[in-house]
Amino acid sequence: MTMPTVLVADDDRSIRTVLTQALGRSGYQVRTTGNASTLWRWVEDGEGDLVITDVVMPDENGLDLIPRIKRVRPELRIVVMSAQSTLMTAVKATQRGAFEYLPKPFDLKELLSVVDRALVAPQPRLPDAAPPPEGEDRLPLIGRSMVMQDIYRIIARLTTSDLTVMVNGESGTGKELVARALHDYGRRRTGPFVAINMAAIPRELIESELFGHERGAFTGATNRNQGRFEQAAGGTLFLDEIGDMPPEAQTRLLRVLQEGEFTTVGGRQPIKANVRIVAATHRDLRQAIRAGAFREDLFYRLNVVPIRLPPLRERPEDIPILARHFLDKVQQSGLPAKRLADTAVERLQSHRWPGNVRELENLMRRLAALYPQETLTGEVISAELLETAIHDEPVPAGGEPERLAAAVERHIRQFLNASHDGMPMRDIYDKVIAEVERPLIQMTLASTRGNQIKAAAMLGLNRNTLRKKIRDLEIPVVRGIG
Ligand SMILES: Nc1ncnc2c1ncn2[C@@H]1O[C@H](COP(=O)(O)OP(=O)(O)OP(=O)(O)O)[C@@H](O)[C@H]1O
Numbered sequence: 104m105t106m107p108t109v110l111v112a113d114d115d116r117s118i119r120t121v122l123t124q125a126l127g128r129s130g131y132q133v134r135t136t137g138n139a140s141t142l143w144r145w146v147e148d149g150e151g152d153l154v155i156t157d158v159v160m161p162d163e164n165g166l167d168l169i170p171r172i173k174r175v176r177p178e179l180r181i182v183v184m185s186a187q188s189t190l191m192t193a194v195k196a197t198q199r200g201a202f203e204y205l206p207k208p209f210d211l212k213e214l215l216s217v218v219d220r221a222l223v224a225p226q227p228r229l230p231d232a233a234p235p236p237e238g239e240d241r242l243p244l245i246g247r248s249m250v251m252q253d254i255y256r257i258i259a260r261l262t263t264s265d266l267t268v269m270v271n272g273e274s275g276t277g278k279e280l281v282a283r284a285l286h287d288y289g290r291r292r293t294g295p296f297v298a299i300n301m302a303a304i305p306r307e308l309i310e311s312e313l314f315g316h317e318r319g320a321f322t323g324a325t326n327r328n329q330g331r332f333e334q335a336a337g338g339t340l341f342l343d344e345i346g347d348m349p350p351e352a353q354t355r356l357l358r359v360l361q362e363g364e365f366t367t368v369g370g371r372q373p374i375k376a377n378v379r380i381v382a383a384t385h386r387d388l389r390q391a392i393r394a395g396a397f398r399e400d401l402f403y404r405l406n407v408v409p410i411r412l413p414p415l416r417e418r419p420e421d422i423p424i425l426a427r428h429f430l431d432k433v434q435q436s437g438l439p440a441k442r443l444a445d446t447a448v449e450r451l452q453s454h455r456w457p458g459n460v461r462e463l464e465n466l467m468r469r470l471a472a473l474y475p476q477e478t479l480t481g482e483v484i485s486a487e488l489l490e491t492a493i494h495d496e497p498v499p500a501g502g503e504p505e506r507l508a509a510a511v512e513r514h515i516r517q518f519l520n521a522s523h524d525g526m527p528m529r530d531i532y533d534k535v536i537a538e539v540e541r542p543l544i545q546m547t548l549a550s551t552r553g554n555q556i557k558a559a560a561m562l563g564l565n566r567n568t569l570r571k572k573i574r575d576l577e578i579p580v581v582r583g584i585g
Pocket residue numbers: 243244245246272273274275276277278279280281385460461464
């Protein structure tokens with residue numbers, strides 16, 4: 104029995120060598136070339152059982168070759184590998200009919216398993232998504248970390264179906280962007296994208312917002328109103344913060360998903376639901392189910408394809424590229440160009456980003472608007488991060504912001520417990536006040552980069568009072584930064 108022949112096209116000689124060895128060891132016959140035209144000639148001549156192609160080659164883009172190959176040899180499987188590991192590459196490769204897309208660098212074992220699968224997989228149905236708009240190279244999602252690569256591949260596959268998707272991730276991780284990408288590159292892209300945020304609508308209005316209402320259905324319903332289900336007909340309905348949906352609305356939504364039709368509030372005539380649903384939440388829905396706050400049956404209806412968006416701190420390698428992307432964006436809106444010093448990148452990568460990508464985006468916007476220097480240094484970033492730390496309440500890992508008073512109570516309890524062995528503690532008042540005053544003054548000074556006049560104004564203190572406090576609390580004075 105002759106072993107299948109794998110045709111490899113990549114302009115990088117070392118990749119050709121590695122693939123020849125690895126595929127050869129697995130018993131395949133291998134032919135390699137460094138350009139697209141030779142690959143095309145082999146394919147036209149009927150050679151090969153599988154193609155592995157790079158994207159950027161000197162004579163032609165591998166992605167452009169896929170439709171031509173599919174036209175002459177629809178049965179031939181194509182695996183795309185690319186160092187241009189963006190969402191668009193994944194979407195284009197999948198929608199043009201590639202069997203699999205592998206971002207470089209890839210794991211050889213994974214490649215071999217893809218090759219094995221490709222050669223035995225049943226005849227593929229051509230994706231029924233229309234090809235994405237050409238020249239559409241604006242990237243909706245930025246980041247090249249391995250976790251994001253996996254997400255791009257899932258999104259790319261999901262653009263060829265209408266499966267329900269559940270996006271889970273902390274606030275600001277890009278859940279809405281994922282929902283939009285699923286719509287913009289999917290089969291329903293010519294239809295509407297309609298979003299509704301369960302947390303932002305009063306609970307008694309949610310059903311009428313979702314399904315619409317008839318005139319006179321309730322007090323104040325002076326007109327018939329279309330709900331989001333009707334508005335999104337033929338397109339995508341994004342149910343944001345689904346974990347905040349009240350129980351009655353959950354029951355109704357479940358019924359609509361089971362029956363494929365809905366009635367408006369006060370209406371009788373069932374209307375066919377024609378939407379693709381993408382739901383999102385920052386909550387742990389399994390925990391909500393255990394607490395009786397979310398219907399398990401609804402969860403399973405929605406959680407057909409789960410996508411977990413990682414918090415930014417789990418993919419620090421994406422931070423520089425995201426930061427530069429946001430600086431470019433603000434530059435396009437007319438603000439001066441900025442660059443990041445290496446120290447700035449380091450500082451950004453060591454921050455925890457409780458607000459995730461949104462926090463990074465806002466920081467870059469603020470820096471572009473506020474700082475006159477062209478180069479942003481680590482020091483500038485630190486000062487700005489401290490400033491936001493003063494304005495934002497801290498969000499501990501548990502999710503809910505900790506009240507300052509709660510933290511203070513915890514510390515006071517410790518003070519009081521420390522005084523239990525007979526000797527009452529003295530000067531508790533001054534000690535506690537100093538504990539709060541010292542970081543307050545220190546951080547305010549850091550955020551004004553040592554400028555005591557500005558710090559006094561921010562604190563609402565007289566300048567002399569501030570100076571006295573700095574002396575009494577023995578706060579080191581750093582002057583003249585920036
Ligand atoms: N991978 C990414 N690439 C580029 N921009 C991103 C990315 N992820 C998030 N953003 C940007 O960060 C901001 C927050 O994203 P988005 O609104 O999608 O987050 P979310 O998870 O839906 O947040 P929330 O749960 O608070 O509604 C947006 O301005 C979005 O454009």
